[in-house]
Amino acid sequence: MSFKVPRGTQDILPGQSEKWQKVEAIIRDICRVYRYNEIRTPIFEQTDLFARGVGETTDVVQKEMYTFEDRGGRSLTLRPENTAGVVRAYVEHKMFGAPDQPVKLSYLGPMFRYERQQAGRYRQFVQFGVEAIGSADPAIDAEVIALAMDVYESAGLKDLKLVINSLGDKETRDTHRTALLQHFEPHIHEFCSDCQNRLHKNPLRILDCKVDREHPLMQTAPALTDFLTEESATYFAQVKTYLDTLGITYEVDPNLVRGLDYYNHTTFEIMSSASGFGAITTLCGGGRYNGLVQEIGGPDVPGIGFALSIERLLLALEAEGVELDTASGLDVYIIAMGDEAKQKAVELTSTFRAKGLATEMDYLDRKMKAQMKSADRLGAKYTIVLGETELEEQQAAVKHMESGEQHKVAFSELVNYLSQQS
Numbered sequence: 001m002s003f004k005v006p007r008g009t010q011d012i013l014p015g016q017s018e019k020w021q022k023v024e025a026i027i028r029d030i031c032r033v034y035r036y037n038e039i040r041t042p043i044f045e046q047t048d049l050f051a052r053g054v055g056e057t058t059d060v061v062q063k064e065m066y067t068f069e070d071r072g073g074r075s076l077t078l079r080p081e082n083t084a085g086v087v088r089a090y091v092e093h094k095m096f097g098a099p100d101q102p103v104k105l106s107y108l109g110p111m112f113r114y115e116r117q118q119a120g121r122y123r124q125f126v127q128f129g130v131e132a133i134g135s136a137d138p139a140i141d142a143e144v145i146a147l148a149m150d151v152y153e154s155a156g157l158k159d160l161k162l163v164i165n166s167l168g169d170k171e172t173r174d175t176h177r178t179a180l181l182q183h184f185e186p187h188i189h190e191f192c193s194d195c196q197n198r199l200h201k202n203p204l205r206i207l208d209c210k211v212d213r214e215h216p217l218m219q220t221a222p223a224l225t226d227f228l229t230e231e232s233a234t235y236f237a238q239v240k241t242y243l244d245t246l247g248i249t250y251e252v253d254p255n256l257v258r259g260l261d262y263y264n265h266t267t268f269e270i271m272s273s274a275s276g277f278g279a280i281t282t283l284c285g286g287g288r289y290n291g292l293v294q295e296i297g298g299p300d301v302p303g304i305g306f307a308l309s310i311e312r313l314l315l316a317l318e319a320e321g322v323e324l325d326t327a328s329g330l331d332v333y334i335i336a337m338g339d340e341a342k343q344k345a346v347e348l349t350s351t352f353r354a355k356g357l358a359t360e361m362d363y364l365d366r367k368m369k370a371q372m373k374s375a376d377r378l379g380a381k382y383t384i385v386l387g388e389t390e391l392e393e394q395q396a397a398v399k400h401m402e403s404g405e406q407h408k409v410a411f412s413e414l415v416n417y418l419s420q421q422s
């Protein structure tokens with residue numbers, strides 16, 4: 001019997017994991033300077049949280065959730081996204097009462113969606129996201145967008161496209177909804193069964209349909225931007241002004257309808273325009289969700305955030321041919337010949353590591369040449385050779401691998417010598 005990694009998931013092996021760590025380090029640093037503190041919430045939540053938070057009529061809730069009953073008969077779901085979970089925690093811990101507002105949170109962790117497997121679409125994927133809860137200032141919309149752009153640019157991506165839209169407020173949505181109903185209803189039998197279901201529940205979702213994308217009525221559908229209330233239009237204009245101030249270029253796409261129900265006002269996506277990226281070009285998505293906190297049982301507090309997957313970020317880097325700097329950082333490789341030398345190697349390895357030097361030695365009793373090859377392959381900065389003569393003289397030859405320079409250093413001085421060099 002042989003076992004395989006479950007469909008839609010992947011093992012991240014050494015060689016690849018260094019890239020993940022590098023991206024995660026970039027992200028942590030950006031969160032530090034923008035001051036988005038990390039929140040860690042459970043990987044599963046009550047199923048109702050997503051049904052309520054993300055929306056009953058969304059694909060995510062209807063088709064993509066990993067839902068199970070625990071032994072106590074409770075319905076639980078592996079989180080398909082983390083805005084609902086973060087907002088749940090925000091309400092549960094009464095973070096709206098914290099002295100510093102808005103509350104700015106970030107997270108990084110696995111999400112689960114039962115989706116058709118294809119390049120860039122996984123069933124388990126890692127999202128980095130932020131949520132800024134407690135401010136309806138258009139400047140924070142711009143900050144959140146800037147943070148997302150910063151992550152990609154710091155990783156080295158260049159072929160990026162930022163698309164923004166406004167879904168307006170409740171009044172905007174209601175008048176637009178009526179217009180959509182009038183537009184689609186007479187022809188709804190020409191649409192897929194999902195769209196027929198969506199017509200009365202949430203006609204905006206029809207615009208997001210992948211099956212009927214080419215239907216002529218899609219092109220002529222009333223655009224939400226034409227229905228923006230004056231207040232919503234002003235808000236959107238201010239967001240754009242702040243983006244201009246930050247020197248962030250964007251395109252306005254009135255058809256940008258996000259796949260989750262909680263959005264209003266600003267929505268945005270960042271795409272990769274690199275040739276060779278493949279069919280799925282969206283790297284990041286987010287927007288404002290005034291009303292969600294209340295929906296989940298908290299006070300009427302506005303929020304905005306985004307999420308991006310590390311998998312797609314790495315695919316975009318590959319498509320653009322960007323190499324992350326993931327040097328292994330091995331400081332010393334100790335080559336030992338003979339039992340006594342090995343004792344010394346074990347001792348020195350431990351001493352070096354205690355001083356913070358990344359150190360490796362041979363554990364296969366290989367010949368000197370093979371050990372030398374390992375040191376080379378691992379990119380060791382220095383090698384130290386230990387044999388009978390070195391033990392007798394209580395000193396070792398330290399070789400700087402790049403220049404080939406060698407120095408004899410007394411055992412007692414080795415740590416100091418290496419620490420000063422690195």
Ligand code: HAM
Nearest residue numbers: 081083121122125283284285286287305306307308309
């Ligand atoms: P979303 O658009 O569903 O939004 O997902 C955000 C990002 O997660 C996508 O742009 C994509 O990079 C990544 N993603 C989604 N599904 C997959 C998948 N199957 N495989 C790989 N990557 C995937 C949200 O999740 C919202 N919670 C974002 C948000 C936060 N809005 C406000 N705050």
